[in-house]
Amino acid sequence: MQTTSQAIMAYAEALPEGATLSARELLHLGERAAVDQALSRLVRRGELMRVKRGLFAQPVKTRFGTRAPSVEAVVEHIAKSTGERVSQSGASAANLLGISTQNPSRQVFWTSGPSRHLKLGAQSVELKHVPSWQLRAPNSRAGHAFRALAYFGKSEAAHALRRIKATLNEEEQRELLSFRASAPTWMAKELSALASSQ
Template sequence: MSEKRAIFSDMRTTSPSSGKSQPTQQTPPSHGSVDAAIRAKLAASEPRKVFSPVDFLHLGSRAAVDKVLSRLTSTGALRRVARGLYDVPRTHAILGPLLPSADDIAKAIAGKGSLRLQPSGAYAANLLGLTEQVPMKLAFLTDGVSRTVHIGNQSILLKHTTPRNMATAGRISGLVIQALRHFKQAHIDDQVVATLRAKLTAEDKAVLLADASLAPVWIADVMRRIAQDKG
C-alpha cells in the first residue's frame, strides 16, 4: 500500500551623504501582483488540490491574500468548500459539481498548521479494505485542536489525541492500529488477519513489526500475526 515561516532580513545600506547605516526600504507587493501570483499558483496546481490562505502568504500580506481570495471566490474562479479552505471548482458532465475528497481536505487542514493527521475509526477500516462502506463522518486523530469540517453532506472530524496515539501517524502501522481498535479485540478473527495479510506488502509488514511496541498489547499481537507468512 501505498510547512511556512517569514524570513526577515536586517540588511542595511550606507548613505553616501551621511555614511550612516540605514534600513533598506522594501516596497510591499501591490494587490495586482498578489492577484497575478495567486492565479499563477492556482493554474500550476494539481486539479484536486484544496488551499488555505497559508498557502499564499509568501506572495503577500494576509490582508492582501484574503482580499484576492474573496474576489476570486465572488467571480467563481475559486470555491469556498469550508471555513478557510478553497478549491478550483470542477464539474462532471453527468455528476455535476464535484467536491474535493476527504484526503484532499485533510491535507489542506494539516498544511495550515503543520499538523499531523491519522485516519481512525470506520474510515481507517475502509481505507484498509476491511469494510466497503464509507462513513458519513470521517474521523482523524490529530496533534492539533479538535474541530469538525462539513463538506456537502459529509463531515470530517478532527479529534485531538495523545502523543502516543500519534507516534505512528502517517505510517501503515498507524492505519492498522486504528482500524483494529475500531473493530475491537472480540471481533478480530482469522478473516480480518487474512485480509490485511493479503492487502499489505512485505515492506508494510516490516513496518508493523517495527512499530508493534507502540500499540496496545492485543493489537501488537495481531500486527505480528499479520506480518507472518502463515496464520
C-alpha cells in the first residue's frame, strides 16, 4: 500500500513545473496531521521545497542535478490558483524595456493579493501588493511601459516617457495612452501631453 509521502509525490510529479502544493489540496490523500508530517519529511529529504509557510513546490530534476522551479512559473501558478493579478514590478518593467540598466538584486512582482515573500532555493522573491491601476495589462509591453512610468515617478516622468515611447510601436503606444483614465493625475497629464504631440 502506498504511504502518504508516496501518494503526495505521485500527485506532485503529475503537475507542471512551478505548480505549488498545500496541505489543504492533499487531504484526499490522508488526514491533515499525516499530510503535514509527510510534507515535512519530503522537505527534509529534498523531494519538495518549502516556498513559504504552508506552500510547497517540487524541485526540477535535470542531468546536472536538481534546481528550483522557475520563479515565473511559480508566480504564474500562484496567480492562477488564487485569482489575483500579478505583473512585473516597475523596476523590472523598466529593465525589460531596456530603459534602465539597474538589475534588481531580488525579484519583485506586483500583485493585487497580499504582500508576501517566497523562497525558491537560493532565490528570494517578493510579491508586493499595489493598487489595481498599476496592474493594467500585466503581460503586455504597454502595461510594462505603464508600470515603468509609475516606477520613475512624477519628477522623472517627462524624461522617462520620451525614452519609453521610443521602445514601443504605434499599437503599443495607443494601448499605453488608453490607460490614462485609470492613471493618477500626474501620469495622466504626461500621457495626455504625449497623445497631443502625436
